Amino acid sequence: MKSLELKFLNEDDHIVTISLDQPVEPVDTQAVNDAMDEIITQNIFFSSGGDLVSKKSARIVERNVTPVEL
Template sequence: MRGIISLSIKDIKEDVEDVAVVSLMDTIIDNNLIKTENGDLVEKQAAQVVVKDTTEIEL
């Protein structure tokens, strides 16, 4: 059975380059660094950098 997993990495560098993200994903897959109940990861599906801003509200 195949499935899709989601991996989140907090506090990445602000100027992280796409090539670094792809390289990390390849390293994780090539070295079987993550095991799932469905087996090893075998391919990349997508990657995104999510930026969150926090604004303090004065009470």
């Protein structure tokens, strides 16, 4: 399963991660950048360390899970 992780810094300088499942690939970096700017501008997410104040990074994460037979 893949997800797009958007990482921000809040007022306390802590990292806040917003994860979105099943991102469209290939990733449109300009659209991601614009979306992150809009999230900061609209101040739509709450974190315990205050408002989101800057972008840190964005990345695609792929998680593979293999069950173990017992």
